Amino acid sequence: MSNYQNISFVTDGPIARITLNRPSAANGIDQALADELAAAATYCSEDPAVKVVVLTGAGKFFSAGGDLRAMSESPDTGEFIAKLADTLHQAVSALARMDALLIVAVNGTAAGAGMSLAVAGDLVVAGESAAFTMAYTKVGLSPDGGASYYLPRLIGVRRTQELMLTNRVLRAAEALDWGLVHQVVPDSSLTDTVDALAQQFAQGPKGSNANVKKLLLVSSQHTLEEQLATEASFITHAAESADGVEGIAAFLDKRSPKFA
Template identity: 60%
Template structure:
C-alpha cells in the first residue's frame, strides 16, 4: 500500500491494519491524516481486504482535531470543513465497504477520536481507554458521524449528556452503556484484536458485507421493506460461492473454506 505521513498501513493476508501515527500530538487529526485515512479506506474497499483494524500509536487512540492546526489556518472554517469532509468520506467508506472494521481503542478517544472509535463494526477497548466528546468544551459541535451513531447506540438522552456536559466515560462505563463491544486488559488488547480479526478474516466476506448493509438499511426502513431486503440478501448469499461452500461444508460435516 501507499506510504503515508500520518498513518501506517500494514497488511497480513486479508487483514489490513491502519494506525493513526502522530503520537507526539496525541494522534491529533489534521488535514494530512484524514486525507490519508480516506485514501486507505478507499484502497481497502477496492481490494480483497476482509478485516480492517484501526488503532492509534503511543498512549492515545486519538485526541480529536489538532486545535493548533485549526488556529493557524488562514480560513479556519474552510479548513475545518475540508477536514470534516475527508473524515466523513473515510467513515462512509468504512461503513459501506465489505470488510469489517474493528477499532482497537488503545487509549483516550476524544472529540473526533471518539467519533472514529465508535464507527467500528466491532469496538475493543483497553481498560485504560476513556471516551469524551469534548467538542462544546472548545466551542465546537460534533462531527465524524457521532450525532448519527450515538443516539442509535445509547439513546438520545445519554447522547445529549455526553455532548452537552463532556462527561468522560471509562472503558468499563462505555461497555456498560453499550457504546463498545468489549473491554480487555491493556496488555491483552493486541492479542484480542488479532484473534478476532483472524476469526473474521477466515469467514465469508459476502455474508459479513450483507450484515453491514442490512443493519445500515434497518435504521431507515419499515418492517416489511426491511424483510424484503433481507429476503433478497439471503437469496443472493445462497447463490454465491461463500453461501454454497458454507452449506456444503455443513452437510459434509467439515470446516468451510471461504473465498
C-alpha cells in the first residue's frame, strides 16, 4: 500500500502496521496525515483478515501532536482545526471500535494529540526514552483526540487534571507507575517486543478479543445488570463461534488451540 505519503501502512496477513511518517515535522498531525490515518484505520476496521494493528511513529518522536504551523498558516484557523479534529476523531473511533486489537509502540515523545493517540491503544508499550505531555493549554488550546475520554478512565480525574492543566511531562517509568502504559522496555527492544505481541495476538481468537474491547467500551454506561446481560450475550455467541468451539475442544484435548 504505497499510496500513502504521510504514514506508512503495511499489512502482512493478520497484522497491519501504521507508522506516522513525518519525522522532519516530529510526526505532527496535519490534514494530510489525518486523512491517511483515518483511511488506514477504516481499512483495518473493515478487513476481516486483520486481527492486530500496530501503531508507532518514525524517527525520534511518536508524534508532537497537531501541526501548529499548518494551523497558523491556514486562512481560517477555526475551520482548519474543526476539519482536522473531525478527521482525527474518525480515526480514533475506528481504531477503538474495530474488532482488531490496537498495540501502540511509543517511541520518543507523545505530545498533544500524539499523546491522545498513544494512550488509546488496547496495549501500550513504551520505549524507556518515551515521554508524555498534554501541552494543549500551553498554547491556548483544549484537548482533543479522545484524551478527555481515555485519561480519566486510565489514571483518574485528579491525575488527568494535573496533566491537562499543568502540561507536566510524564516520563516512561512514571507513566508505567500511573497505569498509563502496560510495559516499558529499552528503546532498542521496542520493535521486537511489539512484534512478538503482535504475533501472539495474530494467532489468538479475534472474536474474543473484540468482545473484550466492546465490553470495556460500554461498561461505564451500563448498570450492573445491563453489563451482566451484555456479558451473557457475548459469551453465548462466543461459545457458538468457530473459535469458541475450537478453544474449548483444545482445552479438553490438552492441546494448543488453532484459531481462525
